[in-house]
Amino acid sequence: MGEFDLIARYFTRPARQAVLGVGDDCALLAPRPGMQLAISSDMLVQGRHFFADVDPAALGHKALAVNLSDLAACGARPLAFTLALALPQIDEPWLAGFSAGLLALADEHGCELVGGDTTQGPLNICITVFGEVPAGQALLRSGARAGDDIYVSGTLGDARLALEALFGHVELPAAALQAARQRLERPTPRVALGLALRGIASSALDVSDGLTGDLGHILKASGVGATLDAAAISQLLAARAWFAAGGSQFPPELLHQCTLAGGDDYELAFTAPAARREAVQAAARQAGVPVTRIGTVDGTPGLRLVDGQGLPLAQRPASFDHFGTSQ
Amino acid sequence: MGEFDLIARYFTRPARQAVLGVGDDCALLAPRPGMQLAISSDMLVQGRHFFADVDPAALGHKALAVNLSDLAACGARPLAFTLALALPQIDEPWLAGFSAGLLALADEHGCELVGGDTTQGPLNICITVFGEVPAGQALLRSGARAGDDIYVSGTLGDARLALEALFGHVELPAAALQAARQRLERPTPRVALGLALRGIASSALDVSDGLTGDLGHILKASGVGATLDAAAISQLLAARAWFAAGGSQFPPELLHQCTLAGGDDYELAFTAPAARREAVQAAARQAGVPVTRIGTVDGTPGLRLVDGQGLPLAQRPASFDHFGTSQ
Numbered sequence: 001m002g003e004f005d006l007i008a009r010y011f012t013r014p015a016r017q018a019v020l021g022v023g024d025d026c027a028l029l030a031p032r033p034g035m036q037l038a039i040s041s042d043m044l045v046q047g048r049h050f051f052a053d054v055d056p057a058a059l060g061h062k063a064l065a066v067n068l069s070d071l072a073a074c075g076a077r078p079l080a081f082t083l084a085l086a087l088p089q090i091d092e093p094w095l096a097g098f099s100a101g102l103l104a105l106a107d108e109h110g111c112e113l114v115g116g117d118t119t120q121g122p123l124n125i126c127i128t129v130f131g132e133v134p135a136g137q138a139l140l141r142s143g144a145r146a147g148d149d150i151y152v153s154g155t156l157g158d159a160r161l162a163l164e165a166l167f168g169h170v171e172l173p174a175a176a177l178q179a180a181r182q183r184l185e186r187p188t189p190r191v192a193l194g195l196a197l198r199g200i201a202s203s204a205l206d207v208s209d210g211l212t213g214d215l216g217h218i219l220k221a222s223g224v225g226a227t228l229d230a231a232a233i234s235q236l237l238a239a240r241a242w243f244a245a246g247g248s249q250f251p252p253e254l255l256h257q258c259t260l261a262g263g264d265d266y267e268l269a270f271t272a273p274a275a276r277r278e279a280v281q282a283a284a285r286q287a288g289v290p291v292t293r294i295g296t297v298d299g300t301p302g303l304r305l306v307d308g309q310g311l312p313l314a315q316r317p318a319s320f321d322h323f324g325t326s327q
Numbered sequence: 328m329g330e331f332d333l334i335a336r337y338f339t340r341p342a343r344q345a346v347l348g349v350g351d352d353c354a355l356l357a358p359r360p361g362m363q364l365a366i367s368s369d370m371l372v373q374g375r376h377f378f379a380d381v382d383p384a385a386l387g388h389k390a391l392a393v394n395l396s397d398l399a400a401c402g403a404r405p406l407a408f409t410l411a412l413a414l415p416q417i418d419e420p421w422l423a424g425f426s427a428g429l430l431a432l433a434d435e436h437g438c439e440l441v442g443g444d445t446t447q448g449p450l451n452i453c454i455t456v457f458g459e460v461p462a463g464q465a466l467l468r469s470g471a472r473a474g475d476d477i478y479v480s481g482t483l484g485d486a487r488l489a490l491e492a493l494f495g496h497v498e499l500p501a502a503a504l505q506a507a508r509q510r511l512e513r514p515t516p517r518v519a520l521g522l523a524l525r526g527i528a529s530s531a532l533d534v535s536d537g538l539t540g541d542l543g544h545i546l547k548a549s550g551v552g553a554t555l556d557a558a559a560i561s562q563l564l565a566a567r568a569w570f571a572a573g574g575s576q577f578p579p580e581l582l583h584q585c586t587l588a589g590g591d592d593y594e595l596a597f598t599a600p601a602a603r604r605e606a607v608q609a610a611a612r613q614a615g616v617p618v619t620r621i622g623t624v625d626g627t628p629g630l631r632l633v634d635g636q637g638l639p640l641a642q643r644p645a646s647f648d649h650f651g652t653s654q
Contacts, residue, residue: 039354039455041410117368
C-alpha cells in the first residue's frame with residue numbers, strides 16, 4: 001500500500017460543508033458572511049504526549065480532541081480539520097483504529113477532514129482545526145477584569161493522576177485507574193460550553209498544561225492578577241471519591257500537584273463578571289457540564305493560592321512545559 | 328529557555344492582516360466577502376525530506392515554500408500559516424536560522440505566521456497554509472478536457488539531480504551542483520503564476536513528486552488521458568547546459584529520470600484550452616516565469632510518452648512515494 005491508497009482507504013470521505021475536501025492541492029472552505037475563522041494547530045509526539053502502546057482509536061480521538069478544545073476555548077464552532085501524519089511504517093490495523101477514533105469524534109462535532117499529508121517518519125500527528133465564530137465574539141485570553149469570577153469546567157487532575165499511576169508513582173484501585181485513564185486518553189473537548197459562554201465569559205482558555213500555569217496566560221494577557229481557592233480546586237479531582245469510599249485520605253501533595261498543575265485536563269478555565277453568575281450556570285446547564293467558581297480576578301499582579309481558610313498556600317507546583325523545564 | 332520563550336523569541340510578530348495572531352488558543356482570520364479559503368498542509372521529516380545537516384535557513388524557506396506551492400497550484404493568494412515544530416532540543420543558532428529563512432519567504436509573500444505548536448521530539452516541521460481565492464475561481468485538478476494543451480513552468484529535474492549527486496550517484500561540476508542544490512533546497516513557489524492563470528488554466532497542480540506521477544492526478548481527476556513530449560520535457564533540465572558547455576552529453580536515462588519523475592520541482596503543471604495559448608504566455612510574462620508546452624490532453628485513458636519523432640517511449644520512470652514504494 002502506497003501513500004495515496006492509504007489516504008483513500010482511511011482518510012477520504014466526501015466533502016459535506018467544505019467546498020472541496022481531500023484530494024486536490026488545497027481544500028476550500030467558504031466561511032459564512034460575518035464569520036471569522038478560528039484556527040489552531042497541535043502536534044502530538046510519541047513518548048511526549050502518548051505511550052507507544054496506546055490504543056490507536058483513543059489516540060485518534062485525543063489528537064482531534066485537543067484541537068477541538070482550543071476551538072471551545074475561543075467559543076468557535078468546529079468546521080473542518082487537516083491531518084498530517086508521519087508513520088514509521090504502514091500498519092493497517094493501527095490505521096484502521098486511529099482513523100475510526102479520529103473520525104468518530106469528528107462526526108460528533110460535525111468537523112470534517114478536508115486534507116493533510118502523510119509521510120514515513122517517527123510517529124507524529126499534527127492536526128490543524130478550523131472553526132467559525134461571529135466577528136468580535138471570540139473568547140480571548142485578554143478580557144479578564146478585576147472583580148471577575150474565575151471558573152473551571154468539569155473535573156481537574158485525573159489525567160495527571162492516571163499518568164502518575166502508569167509511571168508507578170501511586171497505586172490506584174483498578175476501577176479508579178480505569179476512570180482516570182479515560183480522562184487521560186479520551187478527553188472531552190468542551191465545545192458546547194465554549195459556544196454557550198459567548199457573550200458571558202470575559203476571557204477563556206483550555207487547561208492543557210496545568211490550571212495555574214494556564215491561568216497565568218489569562219492574567220498576563222489581561223494585565224491582572226488573581227486569587228484562587230486551592231481547597232475548592234482540590235475538590236475537583238474525581239478520583240478523590242475512590243479514596244473517600246475506601247476510608248483513606250488522598251495524599252495532599254499529590255492532590256495539589258494533580259489539580260493545580262496536572263496538565264491534559266482539556267477543561268475550560270474562564271472569567272466572567274460577578275453580575276453574570278446566573279448566566280454562567282445557565283450556560284453550564286445548557287452545555288451539560290458543571291462549572292465551579294474557583295477564585296477572583298484582582299488588580300494585584302500575580303497568582304495567589306489560598307486554602308479553605310483564606311490563608312496563603314506555601315508552595316505552588318510547576319506547570320507542564322513541552323521542553324521539560326518548569327516555567 | 329522554555330516553550331513559551333522560544334515561541335516569543337523566534338516566532339511571534341504582531342498580527343497584520345489577521346484579526347488575531349500568535350498567543351491565544353486560536354488565531355482568527357477574517358476572509359473578505361466572496362472569498363474562499365484555500366488550505367494546505369505539509370509535513371517535513373528529517374531523512375525523508377531533508378538531510379540532518381541542511382542549512383536551517385534553507386530548511387525554513389523550503390518548509391513554507393512547499394506549502395505556498397500548493398496555494399499557487401490553486402491560484403490562491405497567500406494570507407497566513409501555522410507552524411508546528413518538534414525539536415530534539417532547543418538549539419538557538421538553529422532556531423535563529425530556521426526562523427529567518429521561514430519568515431523571509433513569508434514576508435516576500437505577505438503570508439503571516441499566526442499560530443502553531445512546539446514540542447520536544449524527533450525533528451518534524453508541519454506547516455498549514457491559508458490563502459484566499461474568489462469563490463469558484465480556484466484552479467482544480469479536475470478541469471482538464473480533451474484537446475487542452477499541457478504546460479509546465481520553469482525548469483524540471485535539477486532538484487532530483489542534486490539529490491543524485493549528493494548521494495554520489497552522479498558527478499557534477501561544482502558550479503552545476505551548487506545551482507542544482509539551490510533548486511533542491513530553496514524551491515521557488517510559483518504564486519504569481521498561479522494567480523495569473525486564474526480564468527485561463529483549466530486544471531493545475533504543483534509538481535512535487537515527479538511530473539508524470541503528478542500529472543496522473545490531473546488525468547484521473549479529470550477523467551482524461553494525455554500524450555507528453557519527452558524530448559521537449561528533457562530540455563527543461565537546467566543542468567544540461569553544463570554538460571553541453573563541457574562538450575559531453577547528459578546521461579539519457581538519468582535525464583528522463585530527473586525530468587519525468589524527479590520530484591521536489593515545485594513548478595506548476597497545468598492545462599489550458601489550445602485557444603488560450605497567447606493568454607498563457609501573457610500570464611507567464613506577467614509572473615516572470617517561462618512556461619513550456621509539453622503535451623496534449625486526449626480522451627484515451629492513461630499517460631503516453633513520445634520522443635522527438637512522436638514514437639512511444641519504452642519505459643516510464645516511477646514517481647516518488649512518501650512510503651518508498653512506486654506508484
